Amino acid sequence: MSQGTVAYNTGWWRGAGRALLLRCPRCGRSPVFRRLFLMNHKCATCLLEFDRGTGYWLGAMMFNMGFAIGAVIVVFLLSLWATSPDPNWDAVIYITIGAAAVIPLLFFPFSRTLWIAAERWARLRDGVELE
Numbered sequence: 001m002s003q004g005t006v007a008y009n010t011g012w013w014r015g016a017g018r019a020l021l022l023r024c025p026r027c028g029r030s031p032v033f034r035r036l037f038l039m040n041h042k043c044a045t046c047l048l049e050f051d052r053g054t055g056y057w058l059g060a061m062m063f064n065m066g067f068a069i070g071a072v073i074v075v076f077l078l079s080l081w082a083t084s085p086d087p088n089w090d091a092v093i094y095i096t097i098g099a100a101a102v103i104p105l106l107f108f109p110f111s112r113t114l115w116i117a118a119e120r121w122a123r124l125r126d127g128v129e130l131e
C-alpha cells in the first residue's frame, strides 16, 4: 500500500477499534463527532455516510441500552459489595440511580460509532460494501 492510500477493506475488530476512538470505522482518519453530541454527516476523508436514514440509530440505541444495563448492574453490585456486610441501602440506591442517569449519556457517542462499525461490517461482502 502506498503512502496516503486508505485501507477501506477493514474487518470487525479494526473497525470497532476505530469506533472506540470515535473515528470513522472505515478509514480511521476523521472524527465522527464535532462535539460530544453533534455528529458529522459523513466522513471528511472517505465520505462514509454516518447517518443512513430513518430508523438507522435503533441499533445504536440497542447497544447503548445493553451496555448501560450491564454497567448499572455492575455499579449496583460493587456499591453493595463496598458497604457489606451491613449494606447502606440509601447509598446503594442513590449511587445506582446516578449511574443509570450518567452512563447512557457517557456511552452515547461510542454506541453510535460502534453501530456504524457493526452495520458497515454487516454490509461487507469480500471486501466490498453493499449499499
Ligand SMILES: [Zn+2]
Pocket (backbone or CB within 6 Å): 024, 025, 026, 027, 028, 029, 030, 043, 044, 045, 046, 047, 048
Ligand atoms: Zn472515513
